[in-house]
Amino acid sequence: MRHIDDDERRARLARRAGLVGGHPDVLSATTAMTVLHATEAATVHLALWARVPGVTVADVDAALYDDRTLVKQLAMRRTLFVFPRDLLPAAWGSAAARVAAQQHQQVIKFVTAGGFADDPEAWAAEAYAATLACLADGVPRSTAELRAQVPVLDGRFVMGTVDKKWGGEFPIGRWVIGTLGARGRVVRATNAGHWRLNRPTWTSTERWLGTFDEPWAADAGYAELVRRWLRTFGPGTEADIVWWLGATKTIVRRALADVGAVAVGLDGGGQGWVLPDDVDPVDPVEPWAALLPTLDPTVMGWRERGFYLDPAHTPYLFDTNGNAGNTAWWDGRVVGCWVQDDAGVVHTVLRDDVGAAGRRALAAEAERLTAWLDGVRITNVYASPQMKSARLP
Incomplete structure (x- = not known):
């Protein structure tokens, strides 16, 4: 078993993340990182600033909203990420589908708590259909605009207690739209606010992306996510991948086997994984x-x-x-x-x-x-x- 020490891991990190040498454009940089975190809107632009020499806010916005080579998607660990467009079908069939199932159960819970219907599943199906019908014209709409045009989305329920920081009365629309987003049926379109703020508008995936692939089978999707993670972050441990992917050990072990991952030794006695064509040593880098x-x-x-x-x-x-x-x-x-x-x-x-x-x-x-x-x-x-x-x- 080859051993990859901490010095080599840091050299890999520097080059692959583009923190030494950089990447030529925002799509290349995002692909090199597998995905970018987008929970905080500013992270997307600042992460690319650190990796793409000479990048501008306009460059990032063009990739997100004009060329649409980058797309925001709720996926691993119920976290919002920016994906390269070509990776979306793999995520829709695996990590995002897992999140969509969790989101749907939240919708059912809140429909029940709000007393909206005797049959929460039927209510949810109708709410999903009404939202998609509203967005079918391709006009991006904010969550507030959708609630105004699709009245069921404005149904209110109480979560927690109103006297607590995170408690209060909320409209259910956010969770309905979020479930459709995780399923890949709708996407975040243009941002209605400053680039450093999350003010998304929504539209149908078909209208935003035009032709696109259907979701992959779950096993194939997870394998592709793990393949790309290893290319970016390898070597990493099983615990690293389980955490990053928001999945189970069973799913991760199957994906590692599917991509033919190779075990390597790590400092401290641990075991990591790399892709089979990524075993060779890498040269050190100068301080950065x-x-x-x-x-x-x-x-x-x-x-x-x-x-x-x-x-x-x-x-x-x-x-x-x-x-x-x-x-x-x-x-x-x-x-x-x-x-x-x-x-x-x-x-x-x-x-x-x-x-x-x-x-x-x-x-x-x-x-x-x-x-x-x-x-x-x-x-x-x-x-x-x-x-x-x-x-x-």
């Missing part, structure tokens, strides 16, 4: 610096992060659910975070001594990101404790 956004796909690629993250830093740079805030990297390791002041200037907050060369390189990245943002301030839902407590000069 990067500033990555909240929920960046590289930071969120693995569950077992010890090869690039000091475990002592985890409580400062991740929330209790394992969501990463903004991160600062030096020579293949997370060494702190970055924040903005009131004027939009980017500052790094370091937890490690990176030496003079590291400080210079990170300062240059902060200056470059400040210029690119040009006064735009990013608001993070998943700000890390370190970001929240940062004291700026």
